[in-house]
Every structure is written in structure tokens, then in C-alpha cells.
Amino acid sequence: MTPAIPLALLGLMDAAFSGFRAYAGRDARIRKRRANARAALRGLAVGSVLLLAPALTATLVLMTAADRNRSYDNLTAGGRGYLLPLTGYAAIVFLSLAAYFVLPFRASTLAVVVGLGPLTLLRPLALAAACAGAILNGGGRTALLIGTIASAAVLCVEPVVHRRWYRRVRTAVE
Template sequence: MSTPIAVPAALASIALIDAALAGYRAATGRNGRIGKRRYYLVAMRRGLAAGAALLGGLAVVLGAALGGAPHPSERYADLTRAGTVMLWILGPYAIVVLLSIGGYALLPRAPATFLILLGLGPFTLVRPWLTVAAGAAAAWTASDPVTRACALLAAAGVLAVEPWLSRRWYAEPQ
């Protein structure tokens, strides 16, 4: 897969997985039931839907930015460079998250729980800072003001999913 296609595909995949996990995080600790599998699946679907809506809105903004550009290929190249910068920052984090989730799914309960706590516990606290750093670094390296704005908008949108889900569905314990 070529870079102009791989970079947006990788960023969209990371954003969608993050949105599903944001749904899970928004619902955590809000329900006293013992069996919460269905509850968490619904929460993750809500997060995924919110993330998909966010990506759809961002795609419209990016489409307008490309359509209104005097040289769309140059702007797309700048957007791809900014996305590559974001991937250099977010990629290692995403790999750790995916390895933690994979280990949780495949390992016996005790090591799986340890892996999730080790991999996702501290990294959940770092996630907003990495997202801000990725958006700021992409905006800093962009040569076009529209690309800068799109990078910052993307980072802000990713960070807005979990608080929105929390307020929309999980404001009060069930």
C-alpha cells in the first residue's frame, strides 16, 4: 500500500479503535451488574459510531480543503506528511495497545489481566498528551495553514469522543 493511502488508513484505524475503547472507558464503573459483557459491547459500539461520525465530519472538512486548494496534490502531500508525523508519535502507542488487547484475548486470565493493567493502565493516562503532541507536531511541521488546522481539528476531535459519550450516556450510574 502506498504512503498516500496507508497514512490516512492507519490514522483512521487508530481513531476508530480509540473511539471504541473510549466508549468502553466512558461506561466503566457506571453499572453495578456483575455480567457486563453486553453493556460494554453496547458502549464500545457507541464509541465506534461516535468515532465514525467524527471521521466522516473530518473527511468532509478534508474534502473541502482539498477541493478548495489551488494545487490539491500539493495540499494532499502536505496532509500526508502531517499524518506521517502523527503516526510516528501515535504508532508505537497503538502497537502497545493492540499487543495488550491481543494478549488479553489469547493468554490465560492471570497473565492477561497483568498485561492489560501494565499495557493499558498507565498508557490510558498518557493517551491525551500523546494525542495533543501528535496534533501539535503535525501542525508544526505542516507548510500549509489549512493542514495545520486539520491536524489540530483531528486531535481535538479524537479527544472529544470520550467526554461526549460520558455526558450523553453515562452521566449517572445505572
């Protein structure tokens, strides 16, 4: 199986979370479920566009390769190597999210502070580990190139969403 589908799903989920993070703390209103959903959808939209870059790069690499089967095998190996560290990272994030939603208020707050906060800061390191995994698994330079482009794309979602929609802090009286 090609790792492109799970990688795309992870990238899109990360984009939705990035949209939410761009909005979080910018609005003092109590009821903001619709605004949270809108922020996640904005992140998903921006991420969908940005994640076209690695997809188009991979397509270009395959279309211009002298030996397409070998290039496809290298990209598949690199994708699997890229996927492995990200799967571990995503599992820890989902455990922290589950703790947030399941545990009582104080414990869920602790799960956010101890789990999700530092994990957000570790995203670039997880992506660097994924790029290293792409090389170590035999993907070669092209897999590293595509992994680097994909990493840059997911790291750009939150700043783009923030600059486009959430520059100004909204107060409760607005």
C-alpha cells in the first residue's frame, strides 16, 4: 500500500488543528463552538492548498524519472520512513486529546499543559525526524525533497491562517 493516503490524512488533520490553534485564545466569548469549527475548516482549506506542493513535486519526479518503477519504489520507501515517526507523534497527540475530552476538568487541563502544549512545540522536531526516516528507509534525495516540502507546508498553515483571519484579538463585548 502506498503511504500517500495516510500521509495526506495526517497532513489534513494537522492542518485542521493548526487552524484551530491560530484561532485559540483570540476570542473572549464563552460560546464559540461555531467559531472553533470555522477556524478548523479554514486551516483545512489552507492545508489542502499547501499540501498540493509535495503532491505536485512527487508527480513531477515520477513523470520525469528515467525509471518510473524504481522512482516509485524509492518514494514509497521514503514515504513509509516519513510516516513512522509521524505515526508515533500522532498517537501521543491523540492520547493527550483523549485525556482532555475524557478526564475531569482539572485533569484535562493538566493533559493540555503537559501534553498538547509541549507537543505543539515539538512538531518541527517530529517533522525533522520524519525527514530523517525518509532517508534512512531508503527514499533517497527525492523522498527527502518531498518530505521537506511537505514539512514546510504543514508548518506554514497556522501562520497563514493567523495572518489572514485572526490578527486582531476579539473581546467579549464585540
